[in-house]
Amino acid sequence: MDTLLGTTLVLISLAVLVYPFLSRRGYTMAGDPTLERLRVARLRVYRQIADLEGDYQAGDLIEEDYRQQLGELRVAAAKIMQREEQLGAVRSDMESLEREIEAARRGLSGPPEGGDALK
Secondary structure (H helix, E strand, O other): OHHHHHHHHHHHHHHHHHHHHHOOOOOOOOOOHHHHHHHHHHHHHHHHHHHHHHHHHHOOOOHHHHHHHHHHHHHHHHHHHHHHHHHHHHHHHHHHHHHHHHHHHHHHOOOOOOOOOOO
């Protein structure tokens, strides 16, 4: 009986430990998925800029092509950053609204007008 109980506990423990590795569901970071996609896109553009600079330093690009592509990548990064800021502002507005609602709820959590508090 003790052996059966011990074996069952070991199997359950192994299942809990192994499940995340076998699960096909992808885990995402907490937060707004749109902001996360924009952050990834911005980092991708930064990587492209670094690769472009490496190609230029190695002599694989002429200066004219380098300057043109660098300008395009900088504009792309700026647009992504602008979009991130817009979404961040909307998000912060929503967070401040939620704080106001929570404060109003706390104010209403007292006893009703003319009523006694429950003890």
